[in-house]
Amino acid sequence: MAKVNQTPMMVQYQKIKDQYPDAFLFYRLGDFYEMFNDDAVKGAQLLELTLTSRNHSSKNPIPMCGVPHRAVQNYIDILVDRGYKVAICEQMEDPKLAQGMVKREVIQLVTPGTQTDTGAGNAKDNNYLTALTQVKNKFGFAYADLSTGELKVTSLTDFDAVLNEVMSLQTKETVVDKSVSKDVLEQLQTVGILISHQDETEVKSELSYLTQGVTAPEQLTVLNHLLTYIITTQKRSLAHLQRAVMYEPTFFLKMDHYSQRNLELIQNMRTGKKSGTLLWLLDETKTAMGGRLLKQWLDRPLVSRKHILARQKKVSVLVDQYFERNSLQEELTKVYDLERLAGRVAFGSVNGRDLIQLKTSLKQIPKLQHILNELPDAVFDDIYDRLDPIDNVTDVIDEAIVDEPPLSVTDGGVIKDGYDKTLDSYRQAMHNGKQWLAEMEASERKATGINNLKIGYNRVFGYYIDVTKTNLDKLPEGRYERKQTLTNSERFTTPELKEKEHLILEAEEKSTDLEYKLFVKVRELVKKNIQRIQSLAHAVSELDVLQSFADISEKYRFVAPTFTKSGHDLEIVEGRHPVVEKVLGRQTYVPNDVKMPEETSILLITGPNMSGKSTYMRQLALTVILAQMGCFVPAKSAKMPIFDQIFTRIGAADDLISGESTFMVEMKEANEALAHATANSLVLFDEIGRGTATYDGMALAQAIIEFVHDRIHAKTLFSTHYHELTVLDKSLAHLKNVHVGAVEKNGELVFLHQMQDGPADKSYGIHVAKLAGLPDSLLKRADKILTHLEKTQDQHASVQVAAEDKPVQPEPQPQPKPQPKPQPAEPVTETAEATDADTQLSLFGEPEKKATKADKVAAQVKALNLMGLTPMDVMNQVYKWQQELTQSRKKR
Numbered sequence: 001m002a003k004v005n006q007t008p009m010m011v012q013y014q015k016i017k018d019q020y021p022d023a024f025l026f027y028r029l030g031d032f033y034e035m036f037n038d039d040a041v042k043g044a045q046l047l048e049l050t051l052t053s054r055n056h057s058s059k060n061p062i063p064m065c066g067v068p069h070r071a072v073q074n075y076i077d078i079l080v081d082r083g084y085k086v087a088i089c090e091q092m093e094d095p096k097l098a099q100g101m102v103k104r105e106v107i108q109l110v111t112p113g114t115q116t117d118t119g120a121g122n123a124k125d126n127n128y129l130t131a132l133t134q135v136k137n138k139f140g141f142a143y144a145d146l147s148t149g150e151l152k153v154t155s156l157t158d159f160d161a162v163l164n165e166v167m168s169l170q171t172k173e174t175v176v177d178k179s180v181s182k183d184v185l186e187q188l189q190t191v192g193i194l195i196s197h198q199d200e201t202e203v204k205s206e207l208s209y210l211t212q213g214v215t216a217p218e219q220l221t222v223l224n225h226l227l228t229y230i231i232t233t234q235k236r237s238l239a240h241l242q243r244a245v246m247y248e249p250t251f252f253l254k255m256d257h258y259s260q261r262n263l264e265l266i267q268n269m270r271t272g273k274k275s276g277t278l279l280w281l282l283d284e285t286k287t288a289m290g291g292r293l294l295k296q297w298l299d300r301p302l303v304s305r306k307h308i309l310a311r312q313k314k315v316s317v318l319v320d321q322y323f324e325r326n327s328l329q330e331e332l333t334k335v336y337d338l339e340r341l342a343g344r345v346a347f348g349s350v351n352g353r354d355l356i357q358l359k360t361s362l363k364q365i366p367k368l369q370h371i372l373n374e375l376p377d378a379v380f381d382d383i384y385d386r387l388d389p390i391d392n393v394t395d396v397i398d399e400a401i402v403d404e405p406p407l408s409v410t411d412g413g414v415i416k417d418g419y420d421k422t423l424d425s426y427r428q429a430m431h432n433g434k435q436w437l438a439e440m441e442a443s444e445r446k447a448t449g450i451n452n453l454k455i456g457y458n459r460v461f462g463y464y465i466d467v468t469k470t471n472l473d474k475l476p477e478g479r480y481e482r483k484q485t486l487t488n489s490e491r492f493t494t495p496e497l498k499e500k501e502h503l504i505l506e507a508e509e510k511s512t513d514l515e516y517k518l519f520v521k522v523r524e525l526v527k528k529n530i531q532r533i534q535s536l537a538h539a540v541s542e543l544d545v546l547q548s549f550a551d552i553s554e555k556y557r558f559v560a561p562t563f564t565k566s567g568h569d570l571e572i573v574e575g576r577h578p579v580v581e582k583v584l585g586r587q588t589y590v591p592n593d594v595k596m597p598e599e600t601s602i603l604l605i606t607g608p609n610m611s612g613k614s615t616y617m618r619q620l621a622l623t624v625i626l627a628q629m630g631c632f633v634p635a636k637s638a639k640m641p642i643f644d645q646i647f648t649r650i651g652a653a654d655d656l657i658s659g660e661s662t663f664m665v666e667m668k669e670a671n672e673a674l675a676h677a678t679a680n681s682l683v684l685f686d687e688i689g690r691g692t693a694t695y696d697g698m699a700l701a702q703a704i705i706e707f708v709h710d711r712i713h714a715k716t717l718f719s720t721h722y723h724e725l726t727v728l729d730k731s732l733a734h735l736k737n738v739h740v741g742a743v744e745k746n747g748e749l750v751f752l753h754q755m756q757d758g759p760a761d762k763s764y765g766i767h768v769a770k771l772a773g774l775p776d777s778l779l780k781r782a783d784k785i786l787t788h789l790e791k792t793q794d795q796h797a798s799v800q801v802a803a804e805d806k807p808v809q810p811e812p813q814p815q816p817k818p819q820p821k822p823q824p825a826e827p828v829t830e831t832a833e834a835t836d837a838d839t840q841l842s843l844f845g846e847p848e849k850k851a852t853k854a855d856k857v858a859a860q861v862k863a864l865n866l867m868g869l870t871p872m873d874v875m876n877q878v879y880k881w882q883q884e885l886t887q888s889r890k891k892r
């Protein structure tokens with residue numbers, strides 16, 4: 001790429017840039033990092049910098065922009081957060097001493113997946129870099145968090161599984177090799193993941209222990225590529241990377257990312273934030289590492305009874321021991337992020353303050369041990385044994401590092417007095433020198449009679465005697481040598497002062513140099529203990545999550561669930577949706593039972609809109625997840641089998657907001673549940689089939705229910721607005737009807753949010769219409785149509801209603817006929833469906849031919865009772881209208 005007439009510097013730049021074509025190259029030039037050419041044009045735009053140029057007088061000026069080196073981290077963060085990579089190119093020698101071109105090298109490639117300084121706000125998040133390789137039909141998959149050193153590897157059998165891992169780890173970057181197919185790459189890119197290619201392998205021998213014990217070829221390959229990528233981008237010590245841990249997704253309760261999202265475990269569907277999620281409710285962790293572990297546990301609840309019960313037992317003990325729990329929390333609050341501190345120690349980026357944090361944290365460990373000792377039960381023994389106070393580290397930091405060190409490790413002031421004799425002697429010299437200066441100042445003031453004469457210091461001119469202009473005439477001629485003239489004063493020196501200056505500065509320089517050396521020595525000693533710090537960190541985070549479980553279990557009146565030894569008996573008494581309850585308040589929330597004994601596999605849930613069907617279903621899923629994490633559950637009592645997987649499918653109508661509103665997506669998701677669910681799974685189908693025409697949807701819904709009933713036997717909650725389906729309990733032995741009750745109170749309809757046995761009242765919609773005051777004649781007519789529909793529903797075929805029974809349009813006609821009685825203001829609709837004459841009634845007879853689609857929509861808009869609808873209903877309705885209008889336009 002070298003162009004003719006390029007300066008040596010641009011040749012060097014281009015040579016380096018060619019090695020990092022997909023990154024912004026930050027090229028160090030004095031106090032700035034410069035970008036050139038395309039990097040500069042794009043960088044100036046993204047970072048809001050001024051774009052200038054080099055050689056602007058020439059024919060081909062080179063676009064250029066720069067950022068000051070002191071503020072570089074901000075700029076790097078902005079680019080990396082946006083999904084770009086930044087190569088940091090440093091001057092490798094002092095420009096003053098260099099002969100010819102200053103040597104420059106890239107010292108680090110910062111990428112979204114390898115970013116470790118993610119800011120304090122993200123302390124409770126991991127940043128995972130993932131890697132993928134494809135061997136025939138198998139995938140090797142690995143991930144690492146560079147800030148904590150975590151490294152995991154597994155084999156996956158299909159791409160869906162890969163996608164699930166990638167989504168639930170919230171990775172921003174995946175390292176792939178040539179074996180990964182284009183199709184897979186494209187799919188990863190569509191979910192916003194940055195793809196980085198790594199085909200060569202060069203894992204240094206000192207890192208080979210990281211893959212020890214890994215034998216599956218696809219796992220070894222993917223680990224080697226991941227590690228090579230990390231080594232080549234980081235170019236720094238990776239001593240904190242932990243040996244790869246193999247895991248199987250089947251060790252955990254499987255939930256696809258769709259279900260995780262839908263159940264709002266860690267991300268609120270509307271806001272994308274933590275607030276309003278299960279994590280938000282559960283997180284009473286006191287340390288950042290505990291916060292991260294909680295998220296991991298929430299991501300992967302357990303399936304092993306033994307492991308679940310082991311956690312649950314610990315939670316029980318802490319629930320009972322209020323005082324010990326309180327003291328634990330108090331002590332944990334003082335523990336800093338040991339995992340990330342270990343990472344910074346390895347990278348060599350740790351400073352004095354970090355070491356003090358490490359010391360403070362380690363000093364908490366004996367206190368934690370002491371509290372665990374007080375507990376009546378031995379269940380915490382395994383954690384107790386891992387609480388290693390690492391005394392040698394505490395001691396050395398205690399001896400060497402001052403209690404309040406500065407941020408910088410190179411400017412001195414980090415090492416304690418008395419730690420090193422030589423350092424003490426330099427400090428003595430500095431101290432003496434400064435003493436001497438103070439004495440000189442006093443004696444000169446006396447000698448000259450100038451009371452505001454002072455001795456000062458600056459970096460360029462060194463020590464000086466400052467005399468203000470007004471006092472200059474008091475100064476005897478020739479007493480001092482002139483050094484510098486300012487607006488208001490003159491600065492002087494003397495041979496004596498010069499000599500002292502030399503001594504002081506020399507002592508200072510030697511002292512800071514030595515301090516840095518001593519600091520590095522301490523750091524290296526700490527580095528030798530990284531693995532101990534890491535395993536301590538694990539123990540502390542575990543303790544933190546368990547106390548958090550105990551805390552919320554008590555606060556929100558959770559109980560310990562029991563697990564059936566065999567069979568699929570499920571009984572939740574007075575269960576609650578903990579997040580909705582927290583938001584609504586304890587008084588408002590209505591608890592509900594879920595009773596699904598061995599012989600019941602499907603609960604068919606009917607009830608009006610907004611009555612609580614979806615909440616009820618999610619409530620069960622959250623209860624299962626909490627139970628299998630080892631936490632207590634929001635209920636009066638709970639007995640359940642251990643589930644292997646959870647599937648949730650929300651009908652397209654409810655999922656409009658996500659933009660994936662097509663019926664196709666709904667069916668795909670349903671298919672995934674049907675293909676993978678087992679008798680040990682929990683399946684939630686929420687108003688499935690809603691995204692298509694009535695009969696279509698109903699037919700599919702019924703077929704799905706039958707399929708689950710006859711072949712899968714999974715515990716299934718199926719909510720539906722098709723009342724027609726409730727007759728299925730006659731033919732399907734393992735299906736039970738439940739519904740959400742509502743009552744009329746003072747002429748108003750009140751949702752009880754209470755689950756009751758049996759199907760919902762079918763004339764519910766008409767009931768609502770009556771409450772709203774629709775004309776009697778209209779209601780009678782509606783009743784008649786309903787009776788007719790009920791008679792014919794078994795045939796599941798389009799039926800022509802007899803001529804005199806011509807359907808009534810629920811919405812007012814463009815020219816309403818005069819009525820004897822006063823008209824109600826507006827007809828009321830139960831659901832979006834019920835207002836829609838086209839999709840509902842037209843199935844049973846021809847829709848009005850004369851009125852155009854637009855007229856009809858207009859009429860429906862007029863008739864809509866906004867106050868009786870939820871925002872979601874309105875969205876659904878508008879969506880439907882749009883569809884109708886665009887369809888009719890297409891036809892024309």
Ligand code: ADP
Nearest residue numbers: 588589590608609610611612613614615616753
């Ligand atoms: P549906 O799915 O039947 O339309 P939702 O489950 O979405 O209804 O619930 C609608 C609203 O009703 C919720 O947002 C909540 O405010 C309230 N709700 C649901 N269940 C309960 C309950 N058990 N107790 C109190 N309020 C509830």
Ligand code: MG
Nearest residue numbers: 613614654686
């Ligand atoms: Mg719902």
